[in-house]
Amino acid sequence: MLTWKRSAKVQPLLSAVASGATALTHEGLDAYEPTGRHVEHLRSILIHHKALPPRDKYIAYFTRWLEDKLAAVENDEIKRPVRQFATWHHLRRINELALAGKSTRGPVHSSKQEITETLRFLAWLAAEQGRTIETCVQQDVDQWVTTGPTTRHAIRTFLIWAAKSRINRSVTLGFRHARSVRQLTQEERLAWIRELLQGDSESLPYRVAGTLLLLYAQPLVKVAEFPMEKVVITPDGLSLQLGDPPSPVPEPFSALLREHISRRPNLRTTGAGSPWLFPGYRPGEHIHPNTLMDRLRTLGIDLLGARNTALRELVAQVPAPVVAEMLGYSNQVAQKHADLAAEPFSRYAVLTNLKIPGGK
Known part of the structure; x- marks a missing residue:
């Protein structure tokens, strides 16, 4: 804390707050210049110790990002529909998620991606075709x-919104279907689990996070924000409230998880206990998902392939609805992986039942 206060950026900020030049409110910190991590760190401290009310930081980031993005657009025929799309579709949806207590990090990220691609599409439409979203035709969409x-498929949500808003009902865009599903072999998955449980190629928190991915098919976004209150400790052992009912934690992962809980990092940043299994660098916050992703990718783990393989192996052993309930997946996702897991066997069964004339 003393080292942080000595920073050349932090001292003017604290002086501005102390003198009253910067109000001790969210709006006051938003208006402070220059903005940066030092401002957000102070905000995190104040929120954690209840000197400021909680605020969804991702919504605040999104609002500022949107204004900066649209400020650079001069053509009103582009700016106007994108602002309406961002306000009445994305911002409303994100606010509803926040009110329901759900994480907004992922929705904000996807919203920014869709808005960015929509701006590119409308700029191309104006420059190359001389048309706006109102006069756009199906051939324009197909060509784009x-x-x-x-990533250009990200304009699909905008086109659906434009049709519902009666701006243009003549153009459509279907779902993009991936040509292949990334996957590890079961041998690769087991080798990575063995490495994380027994090896020393990574530090303890990242070994635990990687095992949650490989063993329980948990997305690292969910791993990063996993609360301590969902770690269930009973005389019979550990379990994790990933869904309902809790999932038991087998040895030797149970021992590794207990060690991590007793040695969680970053607890000194807040001056009080953290509610997260993976505390972050800022007071009261969990670790950023990208931190986990970058470390495990550097180690060599294909994150999406690892999750697909873990889920496919689980639904091959346990009915898909049970896996969905225990791991917090939707029934549709679990059933999709169950169907894909059954494909090789179904193809084998068909081939073995073929009767070849004159054959054995």
């Missing part, structure tokens, strides 16, 4: 999607 990267 088929002549560029797969």
Whole structure:
């Protein structure tokens, strides 16, 4: 704390708060210049110790990002529909999620991606075709999607919104279907689990996070924000409230998890206990998911492949609805992986039942 206060950026900030030049409110900190991590760190301290009311930081980031993004757009035929789309579709949806107590990090990220691609599409539509979203035709959409990267499919939500808003009902865009599903072999998955449980190639928190991914098919976004209150400790052992009912934690992962709980890092940043299994660097916050992702990718783990393989192996052994309930997945996702897991066997069964004339 003393080292942080000595920073050349932090001292002017604290002086501004002490003198009253910067109000001790969210709005006051928002208006402080220069903005940066030092401002957000102070905000986190004040929220954690209840000197400021809680605020969804991702909504605040999104609002500022949107204003900066639209400020650079001069063409009102582009800016106007994008602002309406961002306000009445994305911002309303994100606020509803926040009120329901759900994480907004992922929705904000996808919203920014969709808005960015929509701006690019409308700019191209105006420059190359001389049209707006109101006069856009199906050929424009098809040309845009088929002549560029797969991220261009992100305009689909905007086109659906435009149709519902009666701006343009003549254009559509279907779902993009992945050509292949990334996956590890079961041998690779087990080798990574063995490495994380027994090896020393990574520090304890990241070994625990990686095992949660490989053993329980948990997305690292959910792992990062996993609360301590959902770690259930009973005389019979540990279990994790990933869904309902809790999932038991077998040895030797149970021992590794207990060690991590007793040695959780970053607890000194707040001056009080953290409610998170993986405390972050800022007071009262959990670790950022990207931190986990970057460390495990550097180690060599294919994150999406690891999750797909873990889920597919689980639904091959246990009915999909049971897996969905215990791990916090939707029935549709669990059933999809169950169907994919059954495909090789079904193909084998068909082949073995073929009767070849003159054959054995």
